[in-house]
């Protein structure tokens with residue numbers, strides 16, 4: 001028995017390595033601090049969206065890097081190299097389609113995440129800064145979608161960019177400069193592709209990583225908001241740590257997200273149109289589905305003409321974002337229960353219905369064009 | 371055994387107060403002094419650990435009589451930082467004195483507050499001095515391709531014999547040579563819409579005035595004569611820059627120019643019939659040679675504004 005016990009009391013090599021690293025890095029404390037986050041009122045399915053977004057971002061980064069193994073950001077090779085990825089490179093079609101659908105699902109998740117925070121009243125004091133940084137992150141995700149869309153350099157991407165940049169051009173004072181800055185000239189071309197590529201693969205990822213880190217830091221500093229009803233005692237009784245119950249829920253959600261994106265990539269793989277050129281041919285330009293409602297909005301007569309266009313493309317979206325940013329400072333009542341915040345509930349429903357309505361009418365309008 | 375905060379402190383003869391703070395040596399990570407006060411915010415004295423005889427639970431016994439307490443220095447709080455304000459590796463594992471303020475002496479060289487403020491300001495000043503002059507070159511660097519001179523070349527786009535009917539839009543596609551920055555010259559496909567206009571339509575297009583085109587310096591490069599029957603519209607929709615088509619739509623009696631983007635509808639004279647477009651279609655400089663060859667200057671205007679502001 002003696003030697004046996006001796007073996008047992010000796011730490012294994014692995015344990016010794018872990019102990020060695022831990023002593024110098026403090027991994028265990030770090031891990032404990034990460035996982036032992038008390039979730040007031042207990043874990044919930046409603047809290048999965050943040051983790052899903054983080055997961056999607058990581059995979060967008062991975063697939064993005066994979067795509068760059070072949071993609072060339074020049075007007076004479078962007079289209080050909082993307083076609084090469086789709087048709088020649090083994091599983092290229094899948095990586096590209098995953099990246100494409102990943103961005104769509106990311107937008108959906110951002111929307112869900114923001115809705116959850118909004119409906120739960122979790123933007124209120126002391127979480128104002130978490131909300132503000134979150135809004136900037138929302139802008140970054142949209143900018144990712146916009147800049148990435150151009151890179152394949154087919155007709156679809158070209159025209160979405162042309163119209164998008166023209167919209168930016170409508171910003172008072174700085175619009176012309178910003179549009180030229182993005183295009184790298186008076187019209188779209190190599191400089192545009194260069195700039196969009198650089199923004200998409202360097203500037204935005206860096207910004208997103210930094211701000212997502214800040215977002216999580218601020219969130220941990222303020223602590224999770226928890227449910228909007230229930231007394232202190234009840235909350236205390238139901239409180240658990242982030243690990244394992246919430247982590248488990250997050251993992252289930254992340255798996256569903258992953259399988260969904262893969263499914264979309266399989267069912268609807270990316271197919272390019274003709275190579276980009278300033279002659280649209282028979283193509284009817286349209287932006288990606290999540291910008292469709294904006295696109296349809298600009299079709300309205302009241303958003304026509306110089307002033308209308310400024311209203312529709314700059315003033316109203318800008319005012320809406322400002323309103324969201326000001327929200328925690330305007331809405332100061334500590335009440336978080338959405339059923340006791342009728343204005344908030346009605347506004348949310350109106351915005352969602354508006355977006356759905358305009359998106360659907362954009363789709364219906366296609367028929368009119370044929 | 372480490373002393374804990376709030377412990378009672380006894381001299382050989384009587385109780386002299388409690389431990390209000392503890393001072394640690396940042397190198398050895400040992401407790402170096404206890405700070406003894408009456409707990410009411412009065413004078414606090416620093417007593418070295420060497421004067422501690424023994425610690426029994428929450429009572430600390432000193433080896434001296436209370437009359438000797440006066441020889442220990444009064445605590446100067448400004449000479450210390452708390453352990454929360456300084457990063458000292460492994461200190462937490464060694465100390466078991468919480469809760470309360472655990473102090474670490476500020477190094478002698480760091481006690482001159484004026485100098486610290488000066489250095490903070492100096493750092494900012496240097497940063498600004500280094501950064502500011504960079505803004506201009508960096509902006510110029512980024513802006514290099516943004517403002518290019520206009521392209522006033524005449525480009526052959528086809529022959530008017532393709533136009534069979536008056537007042538009907540006919541698309542002429544053309545290949546334009548472009549040389550961008552470091553790229554080899556390429557040909558890109560563009561289009562213009564041509565029209566053989568009746569006098570009534572011409573009147574609508576030119577409103578009775580010849581149309582002048584200028585270069586970036588403002589000097590005249592070409593004039594479209596108001597009586598010249600051929601009109602060429604830039605292929606770029608004046609709304610937000612899509613491409614439009616000459617076509618029939620269900621609700622309207624005759625063909626019109628329709629932009630599929632935001633459904634702007636223009637009549638043959640380029641006038642906006644419906645949709646969000648802020649101005650009529652843009653005529654571009656056109657000339658037709660004796661054998662019917664058409665040449666245009668590929669002028670582009672800023673989309674989405676009422677006035678025609680040339681950008682290309």
Ligand code: FES
Pocket residue numbers: 607608609610611612613629630631632633634645646647
């Ligand atoms: S771009 Fe032609 S209608 Fe909007």
